[in-house]
Structures are given as C-alpha cells and as structure tokens.
Amino acid sequence: xxxxxxxxxxxxxxxxxxxxxxxxxxxxxxxxxxxxxxxxxxxxxxxxxxxxxxxxxxxxxxxxxxxxxxxxxxxxxxxxxxxxxxxxxxxxxxxxxxxxxxxxxxxxxxxxxxxxxxxxxxxxxxxxxxxxxxxxxxxxxxxxxxxxxxxxxxxxxxxxxxxxxxxxxxxxxxxxxxxxxxxxxxxxxxxxxxxxxxxxxxxxxxxxxxxx
Amino acid sequence: xxxxxxxxxxxxxxxxxxxxxxxxxxxxxxxxxxxxxxxxxxxxxxxxxxxxxxxxxxxxxxxxxxxxxxxxxxxxxxxxxxxxxxxxxxxxxxxxxxxxxxxxxxxxxxxxxxxxxxxxxxxxxxxxxxxxxxxxxxxxxxxxxxxxxxxxxxxxxxxxxxxxxxxxxxxxxxxxxxxxxxxxxxxxxxxxxxxxxxxxxxxxxxxxxxxxxxxxxxxxxxxxxxxxxxxxxxxxxxxxxxxxxxxxxxxxxxxxxxxxxxxxxxxxxxxxxxxxxxxxxxxxxxxxxxxxxxxxxxxxxxxxxxxxxxxxxxxxxxxxxxxxxxxxxxxxxxxxxxxxxxxxxxxxxxxxxxxxxxxxxxxxxxxxxxxxxxxxxxxx
Numbered sequence: 288x289x290x291x292x293x294x295x296x297x298x299x300x301x302x303x304x305x306x307x308x309x310x311x312x313x314x315x316x317x318x319x320x321x322x323x324x325x326x327x328x329x330x331x332x333x334x335x336x337x338x339x340x341x342x343x344x345x346x347x348x349x350x351x352x353x354x355x356x357x358x359x360x361x362x363x364x365x366x367x368x369x370x371x372x373x374x375x376x377x378x379x380x381x382x383x384x385x386x387x388x389x390x391x392x393x394x395x396x397x398x399x400x401x402x403x404x405x406x407x408x409x410x411x412x413x414x415x416x417x418x419x420x421x422x423x424x425x426x427x428x429x430x431x432x433x434x435x436x437x438x439x440x441x442x443x444x445x446x447x448x449x450x451x452x453x454x455x456x457x458x459x460x461x462x463x464x465x466x467x468x469x470x471x472x473x474x475x476x477x478x479x480x481x482x483x484x485x486x487x488x489x490x491x492x493x494x495x496x497x498x499x
Numbered sequence: 500x501x502x503x504x505x506x507x508x509x510x511x512x513x514x515x516x517x518x519x520x521x522x523x524x525x526x527x528x529x530x531x532x533x534x535x536x537x538x539x540x541x542x543x544x545x546x547x548x549x550x551x552x553x554x555x556x557x558x559x560x561x562x563x564x565x566x567x568x569x570x571x572x573x574x575x576x577x578x579x580x581x582x583x584x585x586x587x588x589x590x591x592x593x594x595x596x597x598x599x600x601x602x603x604x605x606x607x608x609x610x611x612x613x614x615x616x617x618x619x620x621x622x623x624x625x626x627x628x629x630x631x632x633x634x635x636x637x638x639x640x641x642x643x644x645x646x647x648x649x650x651x652x653x654x655x656x657x658x659x660x661x662x663x664x665x666x667x668x669x670x671x672x673x674x675x676x677x678x679x680x681x682x683x684x685x686x687x688x689x690x691x692x693x694x695x696x697x698x699x700x701x702x703x704x705x706x707x708x709x710x711x712x713x714x715x716x717x718x719x720x721x722x723x724x725x726x727x728x729x730x731x732x733x734x735x736x737x738x739x740x741x742x743x744x745x746x747x748x749x750x751x752x753x754x755x756x757x758x759x760x761x762x763x764x765x766x767x768x769x770x771x772x773x774x775x776x777x778x779x780x781x782x783x784x785x786x787x788x789x790x791x792x793x794x795x796x797x798x799x800x801x802x803x804x805x806x807x808x809x810x811x812x813x814x815x816x817x818x819x820x821x822x823x824x825x826x827x828x829x830x831x832x833x834x835x836x837x838x839x840x841x842x843x844x845x846x847x848x849x850x851x852x853x854x855x856x857x858x859x860x861x862x863x864x865x866x867x868x869x870x871x872x873x874x875x876x877x878x879x
Contacts, residue, residue, distance in 0.1 A: 320537070338837060338843075347863075347870075348869070350844070351844055351874060352870050352873065352874075355844075356837075356844045357846075358837070358843070359847045368834045368837075369836065369837070373837075
C-alpha cells in the first residue's frame with residue numbers, strides 16, 4: 288500500500304524548509320521515509336546521520352541506492368525499538384494523516400527525539416472548504432487525490448486542529464510554515480495559513496512544565 | 500565433451516586446499532595442532548585487493564557455493580542462485596571466497612580426517628568448534644590469500660552468525676556484513692530441535708559413539724531422521740501445504756506404514772540424498788556451534804554492548820514465513836546495531852518459503868540484496 292498521500296513531483300522546496308530548520312550534523316529519524324530522498328538531501332546538505340523507517344517494499348531498494356539506512360518497519364507498531372532521546376530530530380513527512388494513532392505517534396516522536404517535524408496536507412484549505420461547504424462533497428485535490436472510500440488518509444486535520452492537539456499534549460510549536468502545492472510561501476499564506484496553505488510544516492518540542 | 504554452462508554461471512570451478520601448521524586455539528580451550536581448509540574463489544581480485552567478499556556457509560553447506568566441479572555435475576554450488584557474473588554477488592565485480600568450515604565434511608579438517616596423533620579418524624575426539632573459532636580460521640585464510648579487508652562478509656542462517664562474529668572480532672577487516680535469515684542466538688525451541696537431531700544420530704546402533712568409521716558403518720538412519728526434522732523446520736506450513744497438501748502417492752490410503760503421502764516421500768528423498776553426502780559427526784558439531792552462538796553472553800547478555808567497537812555497515816534481511824529464525828530475531832540484531840549508531844538497513848521480505856527462502860530467487864529479496872551489493876561495489 289502506498290502510504291504517501293501523493294508522490295508530489297515537486298517535493299524539493301519542502302525539503303529546503305526542513306533543511307533550514309535542522310542543525311548540521313544532527314541525528315535524524317525519518318518516519319515513512321519513502322525512497323529516502325529527504326534523508327539523502329539532509330545528509331548531503333546538513334551532514335545528518337540516522338535512519339529512515341519505511342514499510343512499503345518498493346521503496347527499500349531505492350532507499351539503499353540513495354545511500355541511506357532504511358529499516359523496514361510498520362509505524363503503527365510504534366517506535367518501541369528506539370530508546371528515549373536517540374535523535375535530535377524525528378521527521379514525519381506527509382504521513383501523519385495516514386496513521387491509525389497520530390496523537391500517540393507524536394508522543395513517540397518526542398520520546399525518541401528532542402524535536403519533531405511534521406508536514407501534512409491542510410484540510411482547512413479554501414478549496415477543501417469549498418468542496419465540502421458549498422458542493423457538499425469530500426474534497427479531492429492535488430495533495431489529497433483519493434476518493435473517500437479508497438484513501439490511506441484516515442486522520443485529516445487543519446492547522447488549527449493540529450495546534451489544538453499540540454496544546455492538549457503539552458507540545459510546544461517552535462516553527463510553523465504553510466505553503467502551496469509548489470511548497471512556496473507568500474504574504475497571503477503568512478496572513479491566512481489555514482485558508483490558503485495546502486501543506487503545513489511544523490517544528491515542535493516537548494513543553495517544559497515547571498514542577499513548582 | 501565440453502558442456503555448455505548457463506551464461507550467468509561461474510562455470511567450472513576448482514577447489515583449493517591450504518594447510519595451516521600454526522595451532523588454532525579453540526573456544527573450548529582445546530587446540531587444533533594443524534588443519535586444512537578447502538575453499539573456492541570466483542571472480543578476479545582487483546589490484547587494490549579491495550573487492551574480496553567472503554561467503555560463510557550454513558549448517559549443511561560447503562565451500563562449493565557456485566559453479567560446477569565437473570561437466571557431469573547436475574546441480575551447481577549451493578548459492579549459485581546468488582553468485583555468478585551479473586548475479587546479486589556479481590563475480591564480474593567481486594572476488595568471492597567461499598570455504599568449508601573446519602569440522603566440516605567436504606575437505607576441510609573435520610571428524611572424518613585422520614588424526615595424526617592416532618592414525619585413525621578423529622571421530623568424537625574432534626574438538627567442538629564454535630562460530631568464533633571458524634572466524635579465526637577464516638581470518639587466517641584471508642591472511643594466506645593476502646586479503647587485508649573484506650569488502651563484505653555475507654552469510655545466511657549460521658553463515659549470517661559468522662558474518663556478525665567477523666564484525667565483532669575483526670572490526671577493521673570488513674567494510675560490510677550481510678546477515679540473512681540469522682539470529683543473535685538460538686532460542687530454547689531452536690536448541691530443542693537440534694537436540695532431537697543429535698539424539699537421532701547418537702542413538703543409532705551404527706553410531707558406535709562416533710567411531711563408526713573404523714566399524715565400517717554409518718549412522719545412516721539417525722542422520723536421515725536428523726535431516727528430516729531439520730528440513731521440516733526450514734519450510735513453512737504454507738509452503739508444505741502448497742507443495743504437497745495431503746496428496747497421496749498412489750491416490751489412496753493403504754492402511755499400512757509405507758510411504759503414502761507425498762510429503763513422506765519428499766522427506767525420505769531429502770533424507771537419503773543428504774545422508775549419502777554428509778557426515779554424522781559433522782552434523783553433531785554444526786548443531787553445537789549453532790547452540791553455543793551467543794555473542795552477547797560475553798557482554799553481560801546485552802547484544803548492543805557486544806557490538807561496541809564494530810565498524811562495519813550492515814544489511815540485515817529476514818523472511819516473513821521463517822519460523823526457525825523469525826523476523827523478530829533479525830530485528831533484535833538491527834536494534835543492537837542502531838543502538839550503537841551503526842549504519843544498518845533492514846528488509847523483511849514477504850515470502851512463504853520459510854527459512855530456506857535465503858537460498859531462493861525471491862524478487863524483493865534479490866532487489867534489496869542487489870541494491871546493497873551495488874553499495875558494497877561502489878566502495879571497492
């Protein structure tokens with residue numbers, strides 16, 4: 288099964304945003320790493336090390352050819368095989384919405400890593416709202432190309448929904464970026480991210496709760 | 500008459516034997532004064548001597564991994580599916596070395612060899628050798644061949660255990676280790692199967708306490724039983740159902756104890772062909788080497804501690820239907836490797852062929868293995 292919501296042909300710009308957020312020589316775990324292109328990009332640009340996790344057979348040889356470490360794993364089984372604080376960053380690129388237990392996975396990300404980075408398709412984008420609100424139909428778009436009855440995307444959310452979940456789970460959002468399908472940003476996207484953003488990118492960490 | 504071999508075969512191969520005079524200190528505390536190792540090589544060693552690959556064999560394997568010994572040989576070497584020009588372990592790119600482990604019965608010194616001290620075969624006096632002992636002896640072979648560092652050490656099952664041991668014992672003498680259908684140690688169930696196999700051999704009246712060579716007999720019945728049992732554990736329930744189901748040889752049941760079901764006939768055939776070409780004392784010894792393998796034991800039972808100091812990059816492959824060394828056993832290895840921040844890739848290949856899948860041409864297995872060998876070749 289193809290886990291990715293779409294094989295977006297022009298995926299490089301979101302790699303650049305992620306790379307911007309990552310400190311050189313960090314240890315990175317990429318959940319649902321696909322063909323390993325992002326891991327390779329980060330290794331080349333930022334000298335990162337680490338592992339990609341991927342379930343889909345077809346991506347494994349590609350990951351190996353991309354020179355990354357890939358471990359065939361079902362993310363819905365959790366990250367139990369990784370110790371606490373093993374990574375500087377745990378990445379989840381366009382995969383959150385396909386997970387059975389997204390909230391649990393966010394907690395797991397911040398258990399094994401000190402920072403998390405997720406990207407997901409924004410269900411609050413105006414075109415989605417138009418299709419559902421005006422035409423009364425489940426949205427179909429470039430970033431969400433599947434019919435409702437045949438989609439890996441079982442947990443769709445908007446930027447606001449994601450931020451509410453973070454508040455609930457004591458997750459501190461450090462960075463937010465909303466981009467269009469070409470992964471570019473603009474003034475409009477900065478002003479109305481939940482309306483104009485097609486893809487959301489977040490960097491977050493565990494909120495430090497004062498014991499006193 | 501010259502025989503045409505397939506174009507992706509290494510063709511005719513000639514085993515070679517090296518004698519070692521330097522005594523080998525064994526894990527048991529015993530010493531093997533001198534010994535022979537028989538081996539084969541395929542493909543050319545490059546001028547930098549950087550493209551050598553060692554293949555380690557499993558319980559019933561030998562040095563004969565690929566090609567044919569003579570034009571009349573019907574079956575090629577045991578891993579001919581993988582080793583040859585243009586194959587996964589590409590002999591156009593790699594210089595492949597494959598040896599028979601000591602204690603074996605295909606030419607290297609083993610229980611059937613004449614003990615120079617007594618003038619009769621070692622038999623039960625042949626010391627029990629372990630995976631680390633094999634690795635030591637293989638390292639001496641590498642010295643003899645003037646191979647300072649393997650591009651990769653590769654093995655399936657017990658062979659994978661040797662590859663792992665190599666990475667632990669000689670961290671700078673290999674760049675890659677490929678572990679296929681392996682485990683970091685045997686479970687009680689694994690040991691139990693081995694013990695039944697050993698009991699089958701030892702309780703055969705023709706065994707004579709392992710001195711059957713002088714008695715001009717062979718514990719043929721015991722060895723057959725051991726192989727039958729082993730063979731069942733190498734296959735999966737699914738595969739046996741698919742291959743044999745409840746098919747009857749004569750189309751009806753006869754209400755007697757002859758061969759009725761196809762699966763019985765298959766097992767007997769496998770047992771006969773194996774017992775005709777394998778030594779019972781070697782079988783005993785190989786199963787012990789499996790039982791004793793436990794690199795974590797020296798590190799307080801913690802595998803990741805045992806792997807401290809390892810430098811090699813790893814490829815670990817398991818098969819979904821392998822219940823002898825199930826995927827979770829491979830994942831134990833993978834976890835210990837990434838605990839040490841080592842480079843490791845892991846593939847869990849969907850297959851219904853059980854443990855024996857590592858010998859077979861399964862497309863996903865070939866794809867992953869080939870991709871990794873490309874990486875190995877790129878570093879040569």
